[in-house]
Amino acid sequence: MKKLLAVLLALSMAFALVACGGNGGNNTADNTANNTNNTGDNTANNAGDSGDAEQPGAGKTVGIAMPTQSSERWINDGANMKAQLEALGYEVVLQYAEDDVQMQVSQIENMVAQMVDCLVIAAVDSGALTAVEAQAKNAGIPIVAYDRLLMDTDAVSYYASFDNKGVGTAIAEYIVEAKDLEGARAAGESYTIEFFMGSPDDNNAVLLHQGIMEVLQPYLDDGTLVCKTGRTSFDETCILRWSQETAQQWCENYLSGFYADEDLDIVCSAFDGFAYGCRSALESAGYTEENWPLITGQDAELMAVKNIISGKQTMSIYKDTRLLAEKCVTMVNAVVNGTEPEINDTETYDNGVLVVPSYLCTPVAVDINNYEELLIDGGYYTAEQLAE
Numbered sequence: 034m035k036k037l038l039a040v041l042l043a044l045s046m047a048f049a050l051v052a053c054g055g056n057g058g059n060n061t062a063d064n065t066a067n068n069t070n071n072t073g074d075n076t077a078n079n080a081g082d083s084g085d086a087e088q089p090g091a092g093k094t095v096g097i098a099m100p101t102q103s104s105e106r107w108i109n110d111g112a113n114m115k116a117q118l119e120a121l122g123y124e125v126v127l128q129y130a131e132d133d134v135q136m137q138v139s140q141i142e143n144m145v146a147q148m149v150d151c152l153v154i155a156a157v158d159s160g161a162l163t164a165v166e167a168q169a170k171n172a173g174i175p176i177v178a179y180d181r182l183l184m185d186t187d188a189v190s191y192y193a194s195f196d197n198k199g200v201g202t203a204i205a206e207y208i209v210e211a212k213d214l215e216g217a218r219a220a221g222e223s224y225t226i227e228f229f230m231g232s233p234d235d236n237n238a239v240l241l242h243q244g245i246m247e248v249l250q251p252y253l254d255d256g257t258l259v260c261k262t263g264r265t266s267f268d269e270t271c272i273l274r275w276s277q278e279t280a281q282q283w284c285e286n287y288l289s290g291f292y293a294d295e296d297l298d299i300v301c302s303a304f305d306g307f308a309y310g311c312r313s314a315l316e317s318a319g320y321t322e323e324n325w326p327l328i329t330g331q332d333a334e335l336m337a338v339k340n341i342i343s344g345k346q347t348m349s350i351y352k353d354t355r356l357l358a359e360k361c362v363t364m365v366n367a368v369v370n371g372t373e374p375e376i377n378d379t380e381t382y383d384n385g386v387l388v389v390p391s392y393l394c395t396p397v398a399v400d401i402n403n404y405e406e407l408l409i410d411g412g413y414y415t416a417e418q419l420a421e
């Protein structure tokens with residue numbers, strides 16, 4: 034009981050610590066590498082040296098493999114998890130692979146060689162880690178999949194993520210309401226739309242597209258939505274490694290070709306990074322306030338929220354990385370200390386070998402009407418950060 038209390042206390046302290054940063058570690062949009070360990074930082078740090086045997090992580094090390102620092106959300110994820118784990122006495126090895134599959138494989142191989150007590154992995158390519166995952170399993174090192182499901186492996190114990198299909202549904206439902214597609218359908222009107230979907234090696238991207246199409250397909254079928262490129266399937270719209278540059282290039286091509294004589298009304302983008310790329314393409318093509326399209330995104334990055342405030346992006350999906358980190362930390366504690374973490378889904382996330390027990394957090398649509406309440410009152414960003 035005493036131990037349980039200590040764990041709870043430490044967890045709430047960790048959460049408070051992260052939250053009282055004023056922004057949950059989310060102050061990094063313009064300065065991506067300065068509040069967390071950089072790629073090369075392979076040294077476990079000091080919190081675990083306290084030797085407090087009451088702490089669940091005392092004397093234990095967690096290896097965290099993150100995909101990239103090019104997008105703000107992963108920096109926040111890494112920083113939040115590191116802070117929360119250290120507050121529980123764990124030592125943490127945090128590494129970023131800069132979207133390089135081989136680099137991530139070697140980083141995890143090193144963590145296995147170091148005999149960390151648990152691995153937390155957000156994969157660059159979810160299916161490319163099977164060999165190193167098997168090595169971890171043979172070495173008795175449990176793995177928790179973080180945000181992105183690890184595919185084709187039996188070495189993963191738990192999965193912490195958001196409801197990824199729900200992200201797609203929320204984006205699509207936002208479009209339906211904001212453009213009043215029911216009204217448009219009744220009046221025989223239509224809107225043009227183009228899709229910019231996530232990476233084909235990320236299961237989240239596939240589910241997100243499914244969620245979008247579940248809601249929007251009927252409007253495409255009856256002509257209320259018109260996709261002039263004809264590119265609506267996942268295969269036609271997925272963008273490898275979630276590349277902002279590719280999204281921008283596609284958008285430039287679409288605008289100068291298919292949309293030379295007619296405005297693009299809706300940019301259905303699966304990621305804030307794509308929204309930035311499309312924004313540049315639209316500006317270069319001469320779009321103004323008068324004909325600026327509805328643009329969606331995902332992650333509620335600082336820059337995206339600023340763009341929402343200035344009208345250059347319409348909405349994003351808020352995924353509280355503090356909460357996700359907290360859920361993941363309870364999974365780490367469970368596998369390391371032999372307890373049961375909280376799970377709320379045992380059916381959805383089949384990785385091809387097993388259905389991975391998951392905790393799914395709820396994504397929320399954010400726009401000009403609710404950003405203050407959700408993000409500022411919720412302590413995710415400060416008003417000052419958004420005003421800068």
Ligand code: BGC
Nearest residue numbers: 104181235237275304331332
């Ligand atoms: C995450 C998204 C993120 C995307 C690009 C996905 O796996 O779920 O939140 O926008 O990767 O980094």
